[in-house]
Amino acid sequence: MRETLDAIRPPDEEAMAAARARHDRLTKPAGSLGALEELSIRLAGLAGTCPPPLPAPAAVAVFAGDHGVHAQRVSPWPQEVTVQMVANYLAGGAVVNAFAREVGAGVHVVDVGVAADLDPAPGLIVAKVRPGTDDLAVGPAMSEADARAAIEAGIRVADRLVADGARILIAGDMGIANTTPAAALIAAFTGRDAAEVTGRGTGIDDYTLQLKTSVVRTALRRLPADPDPLRVLAEVGGLEHAAIAGFMLAAAAHRVPLIVDGVNTLAGALVAAALHPGVTAALVAGHRSVEPGATAALAHLGLDPLIDLHMRLGEGTGAVLALPIVAAAVRVLHEVATFDSAGVTEK
């Protein structure tokens, strides 16, 4: 982890200035591409060159883990749905697979903490730290050593996908009950109240939402004032959130952009940003999930999401849909003619 944190560099101001200047010479009114101009300038700063590389090929990693807090009935779904959905991803049958085929991204599944043994399969990366967390309602979800091991597992996944040629990474999650630790992490890192950031997840009723909020609030009380990020993660987090944080830190270290999805990957992003604030330079917010914690986390990270389709699924689905927008933003800097080259008169 140290090596990855030490490799994260600030954005290259020169490349950003070059991208800004280039935008003003392209055959369009200056600023007319709005947020896409800012995005492409950020990506130039991340890559350290203008234009930045086209973000292809894209690799999605769906980090899967189980949660002891499931015992508190915070999710209406049985825990075995986690392992069943992992099988579904590997068979290509989930929403994230359909979306990934649409945009030409590869899907990998990372078992960082599923509470069942998985048979080896193409596309499955086995990095199990432990078979699920403990119940965060009654004590720490995991040890700090386990939290660190899961972060390191996520780092290794990004290292491997980038070594295999990925030029953009997409983070996804699967883990029944994981919107409970996500809410707790978001409350802990943003300072918001549990009620502001706890949402309905897969679709819970009012009674369950109250129970879930009180589970989050009670768990947060165990945290000391101003806790170390690793302690927060161990106390109230999940194995997939930890691995996603590592995945993001390694993307930043490799200067490869990473598209963030919904509330679980945003919780991972808050962990990563607490470990190294420079990580946000590599992060692109794919979409705004309906979960209230997503909006709180986006505001805290200073990220503006590219799309808002009222989605609340996870798996990386919202992030995958944003990929063509990110690619289009970069392609402008590669391909659009200048006023000079196209012979278009300026105002």
Ligand SMILES: Cc1cc2ncn([C@H]3O[C@H](COP(=O)(O)O)[C@@H](O)[C@H]3O)c2cc1C
């Ligand atoms: C069939 C199915 C597919 C999913 N894909 C993502 N999630 C999403 O829902 C879960 C979190 O919601 P909660 O905290 O309410 O359990 C996670 O697994 C998340 O990825 C799914 C959930 C289900 C049931």
Ligand SMILES: O=C(O)c1cccnc1
């Ligand atoms: O916003 C998300 O990513 C989300 C919402 C509900 C359930 N799982 C994930």
